[in-house]
Amino acid sequence: MSKLNVSSLDSLRNKILKKRKKDKTIVTICGGTGCHAYGCMELAEAFKAEVRARKLTNRVEVRTTGCHGFCERGPIVVIQPQEIFYQRVKGSDIDEILDLTILQNKLVDRLLYVDSASGEKIVEEKNVPFYKLQKRIIFGNNGFIDPTDIEDYIALDGYRALAKVLEGMTPEDVIAEIENAGLRGRGGAGFPTGEKWEICRGYKADQKYIICNADEGDPGAYMDRSLLEGNPHSVIEGMIIGAYAIGATEGYIYVRMEYPLAVKNITQALEDARRMGLLGDSILGSKFSLDIHVFKGAGAFVSGEETSLMASIEGRRAFPRQKPPFPAEQGLWGKPTNINNVETWANVPVILSKGAAWFGKIGTRKSKGTKIFSLVGKINNTGLVEVPMGMTLREIIFDIGGGIKDGKKFKAVQTGGPSGGCIPADMLDSPIDFDTLNKAGSMMGSGGMIVMDEDTCMVDVARYFLHFTQEESCGKCVPCRIGNRQLVDILTRITKGEGKAEDLKTLRSLASTIKSGSLCGLGQTAPNPVLTTMRYFEDEYIAHIEKQSCPALVCKDLIVYFIEPDKCVGCLLCIKSCPVDAISGERREVHVIDQELCIKCGACLDVCPAKVGAVSKYTGKKKTAVLKKSVKREKP
Amino acid sequence: MGKIPKSEHNDRRELIHLLHDIQEKHGYIPPEAIFVIARKLRITESEIYGVLTFYKGFSLTPRGKHLVTICMGTACHVRGAPKILDEFIRRLNIEPGKTTEDKQFTLETVNCVGACALGPIAITDGKYQGQLKTMDVAKLVDGIRDGDAEGS
Numbered sequence: 001m002s003k004l005n006v007s008s009l010d011s012l013r014n015k016i017l018k019k020r021k022k023d024k025t026i027v028t029i030c031g032g033t034g035c036h037a038y039g040c041m042e043l044a045e046a047f048k049a050e051v052r053a054r055k056l057t058n059r060v061e062v063r064t065t066g067c068h069g070f071c072e073r074g075p076i077v078v079i080q081p082q083e084i085f086y087q088r089v090k091g092s093d094i095d096e097i098l099d100l101t102i103l104q105n106k107l108v109d110r111l112l113y114v115d116s117a118s119g120e121k122i123v124e125e126k127n128v129p130f131y132k133l134q135k136r137i138i139f140g141n142n143g144f145i146d147p148t149d150i151e152d153y154i155a156l157d158g159y160r161a162l163a164k165v166l167e168g169m170t171p172e173d174v175i176a177e178i179e180n181a182g183l184r185g186r187g188g189a190g191f192p193t194g195e196k197w198e199i200c201r202g203y204k205a206d207q208k209y210i211i212c213n214a215d216e217g218d219p220g221a222y223m224d225r226s227l228l229e230g231n232p233h234s235v236i237e238g239m240i241i242g243a244y245a246i247g248a249t250e251g252y253i254y255v256r257m258e259y260p261l262a263v264k265n266i267t268q269a270l271e272d273a274r275r276m277g278l279l280g281d282s283i284l285g286s287k288f289s290l291d292i293h294v295f296k297g298a299g300a301f302v303s304g305e306e307t308s309l310m311a312s313i314e315g316r317r318a319f320p321r322q323k324p325p326f327p328a329e330q331g332l333w334g335k336p337t338n339i340n341n342v343e344t345w346a347n348v349p350v351i352l353s354k355g356a357a358w359f360g361k362i363g364t365r366k367s368k369g370t371k372i373f374s375l376v377g378k379i380n381n382t383g384l385v386e387v388p389m390g391m392t393l394r395e396i397i398f399d400i401g402g403g404i405k406d407g408k409k410f411k412a413v414q415t416g417g418p419s420g421g422c423i424p425a426d427m428l429d430s431p432i433d434f435d436t437l438n439k440a441g442s443m444m445g446s447g448g449m450i451v452m453d454e455d456t457c458m459v460d461v462a463r464y465f466l467h468f469t470q471e472e473s474c475g476k477c478v479p480c481r482i483g484n485r486q487l488v489d490i491l492t493r494i495t496k497g498e499g500k501a502e503d504l505k506t507l508r509s510l511a512s513t514i515k516s517g518s519l520c521g522l523g524q525t526a527p528n529p530v531l532t533t534m535r536y537f538e539d540e541y542i543a544h545i546e547k548q549s550c551p552a553l554v555c556k557d558l559i560v561y562f563i564e565p566d567k568c569v570g571c572l573l574c575i576k577s578c579p580v581d582a583i584s585g586e587r588r589e590v591h592v593i594d595q596e597l598c599i600k601c602g603a604c605l606d607v608c609p610a611k612v613g614a615v616s617k618y619t620g621k622k623k624t625a626v627l628k629k630s631v632k633r634e635k636p
Numbered sequence: 637m638g639k640i641p642k643s644e645h646n647d648r649r650e651l652i653h654l655l656h657d658i659q660e661k662h663g664y665i666p667p668e669a670i671f672v673i674a675r676k677l678r679i680t681e682s683e684i685y686g687v688l689t690f691y692k693g694f695s696l697t698p699r700g701k702h703l704v705t706i707c708m709g710t711a712c713h714v715r716g717a718p719k720i721l722d723e724f725i726r727r728l729n730i731e732p733g734k735t736t737e738d739k740q741f742t743l744e745t746v747n748c749v750g751a752c753a754l755g756p757i758a759i760t761d762g763k764y765q766g767q768l769k770t771m772d773v774a775k776l777v778d779g780i781r782d783g784d785a786e787g788s
Contacts, residue, residue, distance in 0.1 A: 037751045037764035071753035219709035222750030257656075257693050258746060298652055299692030301747065315648035317690040376711035376752035383753065414710060450710045464713050468747065474690075577771045579723065599726070602719055603770040 003277025005285030006163045009154070016155045025060050025102055026080040027051075028143060032067025032226055033261055034383075035074035040064070043075050046091045050098060060102055066142030066230020069384035070130050073113065078125050078143060085125040086111035116380070116402060130381050133400050135362065135370050138346050139223075139386040142230035147265045150272040153233040159278055161352035162237050165244060166286040171201060174245040178348065180356035182368035187213055187341030188419065188445045189521075190367070190434035196338060200246040200328040203336040208248040211332065211339040212239055214255040214262065215309060217301040218417025219468070221448030223372035223384050224342035228255065228262040231346070232269035236292065238348035240283065243290045246338050251292040254309050257299055267294050301418075301472035305520045306331075306339045308474070319476050320520035341446065343372055363389035367433035371444070377414075377451040378405045387432075394428040397451055408453040411552075412536070416445030418465045418472075419525030421532025422458060441532040443525070457554035458537040459544050463491035465529035469522060480523030483514040487530060495555040499545030504534065549620030556600045560623045563604070565590045567614035574604035574615065595630045648679055651687060655694050664695045700735040700742040702780050704728075705759040709748030712755035716769075720756050721745065723773040740781075 004012060029035075029044045047062045068076050073087035079101055086097065089111060100106040112121040113128050122128050125143070145152040153159070165174055179194030200208065212235060216224040227235060239251055253270075255263050270292055273279040281289045295313050302308045303318035310332045312318040331337020347369060351359045363369050367389040373396065376382050380402035387396060393413060397403070404410050412422040421442035430436050434444050452461065470484040487510055490503055511527030518524050534541060543549045550558040563574070563583070570588040582598045585591035591614075593604070605615040618626050651673070658669050665688055674681045688694040706721045725731060728741050735742040751757055754766025760776055 033749070034751050034753055037754055037757075037766060071751070074753070217747065219713075219748035220711045220752060222748070222752070225750055258749060295652075296656060297691075298656065298694060300690065312652065313649070315651040315687070317687055374750075374752065376755070377714050382711075417710075448710070450714065452714055456714050461714070464710070472747075579726070579770070579774065599722075601723055601770045602716070606769045606771060 003285075005277070006167050009159060009163055009284065013154050013157070013160075016151045020155070023059075027060060027062045027097075027102075028065045028078045028080060029062065030066075030068040030074060030076040030078075030143070031064035031147075032069075032071070032074075032142075032230060033222070033259075034067065034071035035076060036261070038074045040075040043077075043089060043091055043094075047094055050094050054098065056098070056102070060098075063146050066145050066147050067226040067384065068125075068143045069139060069226070069386075070128070070381065071384070072380070072382040077111075080144075083124040083126060085113060085123065085128060087113050130383065130385070130400055130402070133395065134386050135388050136386045137350055137362070137370055138234070138343065139227070139231075139372055139384065141234070142226065145231055147230055147232055148268055150233060150269065150276065153231070157353065158233055158349075159237055159284075161349035162240055162278070163284060165241050165352060166284050166288060171245045171247065174241060174352070175201065177356050178245075178351060181351045181359040182356075182363075182366075183344065183347055183351060183359070184367060184434060185340060186343035186347070186371065186444075186446070188416070188443060190444060193340060193344055196328065196340070197242060197246050199326075200248075200336050200338040203329055205336050207250065207335045208246060209332045209335055209337040210239055210243045210246065210248040210251040211306075211309065211313075211337060212251070212253040212345050213304065213306065213309060213339055213341045214253055214259075214266075215297050215304040216256055216259075216342070216446055217304045217472075218419075218446050218448045220376050220414075220450045221374050221417060221446045223374055223447050225256075225259045225262050226384055227342050227346050227372075228253075228259070228266050230265075232266045233273065234346045234349060235266070235342055236269060236273055236279070238345035239292060240279065240290055241348050241352060242338065242340065242345065244288050246336075248338065249290055251290060252295050252313055252332075253292060254295045254297060254303070254313065256297045263294060263296055270294065300474070301468075302474045302520070302522050305522060308520065309339070310337065317474070319474050320522075322519060343447070364431060364433045366435055371432075371447055373447045373449045375401045375449050375451065377449075378408065378453040378456070379403075379451040380405055389433045390431040392429050392431050393423065396432070396449070397428070401451070404451065404453050408455060410451070411454050411456055412452045412458065414442075414450040414452065414461065414529075415448065416443035416525075416528070417448050418469050419443060419521060419528055420445050420448075421528045422452070422461065422536060423532075424536040441528065441535055443528070455552055455554070457495075457550055457552035458533040458540045459491065459495055459550075460552075460554050462530045462533045463488065463495055466491055466526070469526040473522065473526070477518045477520075477523055479514045479517035480519075480526060483510050483517075484523075484526050486510055487514070487527065491530070494541065494544045495550070496557040497544065497548035497555075499541075501545065503545060504538070504541060507534065543620070547620050549623075551619070553617040553619055558623070559600065559617045559619045560595060560626050561593055561598060561600060561602070561604060562616050562618055562626045563591050563593055564614050564616055567612060569612055569614070571609070571612070573607045573609070577603040577607045579603060593630075595627055647677055651677060651679070651684065652691075655684075655688055655691075659694050662698075664698045667696070697735070698739075700739050701784075702741050702761050703744065703759075704741060704776075705744045705746050705749075706732070707747075707749045707751075707755065707757040707759070708745045709750075709752065709755070711752035712748075712757055715755045717756040719770050720758060720768050720773060723770050724758070724777075727773055727777050740784075741777075 044064045077086040077089045183193040184190040300318045303312045308318040308320045327337040372386045414422045466488045473480045475481045568590045575583045582594045608615040732745045758765045
């Protein structure tokens with residue numbers, strides 16, 4: 001195909017739209033990583049084969065799209081244009097979908113989503129409560145786009161914002177528009193994007209760089225990956241506009257190596273864009289030139305920090321360095337560099353095409369627009385949700401997320417990854433934006449929201465995060481390298497019931513040293529999980545230290561598994577499941593756990609039928625009582 | 637080892653790309669590769685060693701025939717990933733990052749694979765195994781061993 005210019009882009013769009021038959025039924029299958037794990041690719045292949053076998057290719061098209069976000073219900077199939085939403089679709093459902101829905105325009109009832117509140121079956125995707133309350137301005141197109149087909153993006157007005165910019169806007173105009181929109185960086189800290197660009201634009205240099213930070217390392221956050229996998233051109237378009245605004249001619253997308261599909265899709269998208277004249281020399285026939293490369297990370301969490309990321313691109317260890325000079329002045333290879341996160345870049349074309357005023361109406365006074373969160377953990381509707389800033393946690397977790405799994409009680413939600421904190425139940429009604437989260441001692445981070453229920457031990461969670469940061473600390477700053485190690489050691493001791501009265505004081509003082517004595521964000525925020533859990537859940541720490549008790553019944557050393565004699569029906573299930581043969585008993589007789597042999601793996605609790613519920617966990621005084629009893633039984 | 641792939645520049649900026657290629661091809665970075673890269677990119681072997689040991693994506697020891705990766709992301713953690721990892725450690729009798737003596741299994745952990753709806757997750761030879769319980773571990777390990785026995 002020949003290279004596009006501003007006017008031929010429009011005619012190409014019209015051509016694509018005309019080419020697409022309006023009467024064709026399109027079966028879209030979610031191709032996100034979540035659905036991949038459920039086997040969506042095999043499903044898509046089987047669908048295509050069946051359509052071919054039935055000679056329906058003229059009427060039906062099967063497309064694998066970007067992530068739809070509702071991972072809990074995958075594999076997801078949406079029939080367009082009717083928007084019929086089928087969930088948990090299996091290969092064996094294909095015949096019925098073709099017979100009923102495609103050929104007779106009837107529904108396959110059992111594949112529809114059932115609203116747990118009303119018990120009603122819901123047909124259209126947009127009416128499923130999970131989607132209904134969202135505002136999907138960035139993420140919404142994912143479900144309509146085959147990420148490997150640039151025509152899909154162009155058909156949905158893709159690259160129109162870029163054409164508008166190159167045709168009639170100066171770099172200053174672009175920066176002003178982003179500033180007026182009030183866009184703040186979605187990578188975590190929330191720095192105003194327009195201001196960042198303006199600073200970088202202000203430095204004169206023979207070469208400037210732009211970088212897209214896709215080193216999404218926060219465990220439990222995967223919205224950036226979904227954007228790169230599902231709608232890569234929106235990120236590329238944002239980057240081209242940004243590069244034009246600051247005057248950069250070369251760019252990098254730094255992707256985490258754990259995201260192979262994202263690497264593949266973004267690499268192909270760059271090639272397609274280059275081929276069509278949307279990247280490379282004189283983009284869309286203008287005087288502006290830019291190329292973008294993909295850089296695959298190598299498995300270091302610290303490389304998400306901007307100065308470390310640049311060191312990594314330069315082929316060195318991902319060590320952060322002192323700021324200032326900020327990357328805007330001296331970044332990659334010492335040249336002015338502007339670095340933004342994936343979601344920030346994806347916001348740019350939307351703002352340019354719909355206008356700063358439109359964007360500014362969404363969100364709160366100081367946090368504009370939407371934010372994509374990954375809602376995971378002990379939640380019914382695991383998935384990616386995009387909501388306007390300022391929505392309350394309660395709306396996100398209960399109305400969109402469908403509440404807590406298995407009817408358990410909500411305890412806390414962890415935001416901001418290893419740099420963030422745990423927010424307790426009494427703050428469920430606070431609106432979520434950059435500033436309220438900071439005030440609560442947490443942060444927005446990249447948007448992970450890990451929901452925790454009553455069965456989650458907050459000391460264990462703090463230990464988990466500190467173990468994480470301690471392993472990922474690059475080792476450059478002593479307070480981070482050694483201090484975090486000390487924090488983990490103390491927390492581990494506490495979870496083993498060996499806590500000391502002065503531990504809480506030591507944790508606090510160490511935390512403040514680490515925060516003030518570390519160079520980069522990793523160290524400066526590493527103690528946050530400890531500080532917030534101590535702030536909101538100090539009673540759990542005290543129970544561990546003073547009573548050797550884990551109220552959530554998680555910490556292995558502080559609990560025992562016990563078979564209740566009055567409930568056990570002697571079904572042998574737990575005996576068969578026990579990997580260390582610690583349970584004894586005959587059929588229809590009460591089974592007994594040998595506490596000496598038990599490794600507390602929980603297999604017996606997993607298999608004991610819910611209606612029997614004979615396996616209990618005990619901690620503290622009750623644990624001591626169980627242990628005493630079991631000793632007595634051994635010595636009759 | 638085979639030939640080192642061609643690269644765009646012959647300097648340090650190619651280092652991580654080259655290491656990825658070699659790791660992908662061989663499953664580890666053979667020591668002799670370090671020498672060859674050092675000559676090609678005109679940097680010292682100790683610098684290469686420093687970089688490759690910094691990143692978790694590169695390994696200096698060969699992996700086993702089967703790779704078992706346990707997701708230790710936060711969502712998996714609160715859903716019981718530590719119990720699954722413990723059981724793999726017990727069954728395979730190796731710590732994470734190590735390979736069994738018979739070179740059959742390598743056990744690794746990863747910080748998050750972003751398939752949180754399926755947690756806790758293990759990835760065995762590239763296949764996602766979701767919503768695991770302790771007792772599934774034995775089945776998975778035995779299943780891989782049996783598959784080998786059948787194939788031989």
